[in-house]
Amino acid sequence: MTQTLVLYDTLSNLPGNNWSPNPAKPRFILSYKGLPFVTVWVEYSDISVAMKAIGAKPNKRSDGTDVYPVPVLSDPNTGALITDSLEIASYLEKTYPEKAIFPNNSESLIRDPTSAKFFIGVRSIDVPLPWDATYGEDWALLEKGYNTAYEWYQKTDGKWFMGDTFSYADIIVACRLLWFKRVLKEDEWVRISSWHGGKWAQLLADVEKECKLA
Numbered sequence: 028m029t030q031t032l033v034l035y036d037t038l039s040n041l042p043g044n045n046w047s048p049n050p051a052k053p054r055f056i057l058s059y060k061g062l063p064f065v066t067v068w069v070e071y072s073d074i075s076v077a078m079k080a081i082g083a084k085p086n087k088r089s090d091g092t093d094v095y096p097v098p099v100l101s102d103p104n105t106g107a108l109i110t111d112s113l114e115i116a117s118y119l120e121k122t123y124p125e126k127a128i129f130p131n132n133s134e135s136l137i138r139d140p141t142s143a144k145f146f147i148g149v150r151s152i153d154v155p156l157p158w159d160a161t162y163g164e165d166w167a168l169l170e171k172g173y174n175t176a177y178e179w180y181q182k183t184d185g186k187w188f189m190g191d192t193f194s195y196a197d198i199i200v201a202c203r204l205l206w207f208k209r210v211l212k213e214d215e216w217v218r219i220s221s222w223h224g225g226k227w228a229q230l231l232a233d234v235e236k237e238c239k240l241a
């Protein structure tokens with residue numbers, strides 16, 4: 028029987044805690060694959076010290092210094108301790124291949140620099156907090172990112188990024204949306220929800236349902 032995996036995530040004052048987009052990605056995968064897991068919630072200010080203390084590997088900041096972020100996944104079934112949402116996704120797919128999240132060799136697509144278009148598009152959805160009245164221009168940028176993502180979604184017949192095939196790409200998009208939904212003021216989320224005929228609120232709801240998190 029599979030032993031319970033441990034996901035390290037960061038706390039919030041929101042009901043249910045869950046808000047941060049990168050730790051949300053492994054949460055969606057664990058739930059999608061039906062793996063038993065618990066969450067250890069870490070105060071944002073304690074993340075670095077706490078993750079170093081459990082022996083997690085650091086990531087590199089752009090200036091080359093170490094950072095010890097969440098998510099981190101501990102798997103007592105194998106002894107693995109993995110840092111970084113994409114590394115965790117790879118690990119889970121390799122170790123628990125049932126209910127694939129990288130169908131059609133899409134992991135190499137996400138990792139391949141020549142396929143960066145995909146990733147840049149997903150990243151261009153990313154606009155830093157805080158969201159306030161000065162966001163006029165960034166709203167335009169954000170909407171542009173979603174226009175691009177919408178075009179990609181329109182290129183297939185099904186509701187997922189790969190048509191009828193659910194994949195990690197949908198989880199990435201959904202986790203960004205989840206973050207917006209959780210941290211933005213309600214009217215700001217309503218604004219995003221109104222784009223493309225309600226596509227984004229629907230996609231988030233669909234991915235939550237597919238991952239049994241709804």
Ligand SMILES: N[C@@H](CCC(=O)N[C@@H](CS)C(=O)NCC(=O)O)C(=O)O
Pocket residue numbers: 037047048049050074075086094095096097098110111112113
């Ligand atoms: N590339 C990492 C980024 C993770 C990340 O940015 N984590 C934030 C919380 S969402 C963090 O732990 N920051 C801690 C810090 O900066 O000290 C991933 O995808 O997992």
